Amino acid sequence: MLTTPTRFVALIRIPFRSSIKFPISIAHFPKGYPQKTVIRALSNLQTMSTPDAAVSATVTDAGRGSITHVIFDMDGLLLDTEKFYTEVQEKILARYNKTFDWSLKAKMMGRKAIEAARLFVDESGISDSLSAEEFIVERESMLQDLFPTSDLMPGASRLLRHLHGKGVPICIATGTHTRHFDLKTQRHRELFSLMHHIVRGDDPEVKQGKPAPDGFLAASRRFEDGPVDPQKVLVFEDAPSGVQAAKNAGMNVIMVPDPRLDKSYCNVADQVLASLLDFKPEEWGLPSFQDSHN
Numbered sequence: 001m002l003t004t005p006t007r008f009v010a011l012i013r014i015p016f017r018s019s020i021k022f023p024i025s026i027a028h029f030p031k032g033y034p035q036k037t038v039i040r041a042l043s044n045l046q047t048m049s050t051p052d053a054a055v056s057a058t059v060t061d062a063g064r065g066s067i068t069h070v071i072f073d074m075d076g077l078l079l080d081t082e083k084f085y086t087e088v089q090e091k092i093l094a095r096y097n098k099t100f101d102w103s104l105k106a107k108m109m110g111r112k113a114i115e116a117a118r119l120f121v122d123e124s125g126i127s128d129s130l131s132a133e134e135f136i137v138e139r140e141s142m143l144q145d146l147f148p149t150s151d152l153m154p155g156a157s158r159l160l161r162h163l164h165g166k167g168v169p170i171c172i173a174t175g176t177h178t179r180h181f182d183l184k185t186q187r188h189r190e191l192f193s194l195m196h197h198i199v200r201g202d203d204p205e206v207k208q209g210k211p212a213p214d215g216f217l218a219a220s221r222r223f224e225d226g227p228v229d230p231q232k233v234l235v236f237e238d239a240p241s242g243v244q245a246a247k248n249a250g251m252n253v254i255m256v257p258d259p260r261l262d263k264s265y266c267n268v269a270d271q272v273l274a275s276l277l278d279f280k281p282e283e284w285g286l287p288s289f290q291d292s293h294n
């Protein structure tokens, strides 16, 4: 169960389909929020439907104002590609009788390739045998055949089509370089054509990779009416570095982490969801879904 810190947070524990009814306990709301805002935020939460388990639902800063633009991360968030990196990195480490664990994975996710590679060889203790550059070359050759088979994450198509259909400007800001982007998205060209624009890891305006805000700030500038007030931007991310990059850009961020990621990495995001299917657009001032996925 993932929770996020208490800053302007109503930390709500609502056990679903359980006999015990916990009272809704409010951490605290900043002074001066109109009573109706607090009540609206709580009533929205009470209508959240998440099956079967108690969930710690959080809504930060209920008066944060409505979202007008949405920026999506790609790997691990829209596309189920992080598993390919894990698989290949495990194979490479096995050659050195080492195992690849999630604490190193958590640091690498979302970063530019060379930055992630340096972390990999250094923290695995193999830099004397394999340089970061050699690791990238070897990893790329192994990923070439995997990337074109990339599947969408649950709820990705539904959310992108919903927001696009309602006229909400959406785009992507990814650490992935162009050559890999084309491979990963080749089965999903029509869906990705709904994006207003796409900022990739090798974009000239992205001087530094996540957790630097460069990619999200460049993405914000390229909307029709950009640059957009960061308070009006909602970012979706799967990686700690990406969440931090969004916060560094002054934006709102929802984290949808791999369930194997230690929850200590999930306490920076404004909201944490188990899946895009659990996202409630109306909580953020965006048009609600007509369907209900569950």
Ligand SMILES: O=P(O)(O)OC[C@@H](O)CO
Pocket (backbone or CB within 6 Å): 073, 074, 075, 076, 085, 108, 109, 110, 111, 112, 113, 173, 174, 175, 176, 239, 242
């Ligand atoms: O920024 P995203 O799309 O997650 O790309 C990360 C990718 O470089 C692999 O971790």
Ligand SMILES: [Mg+2]
Pocket (backbone or CB within 6 Å): 073, 074, 075, 076, 077, 109, 110, 237, 238, 239, 242
């Ligand atoms: Mg990602």
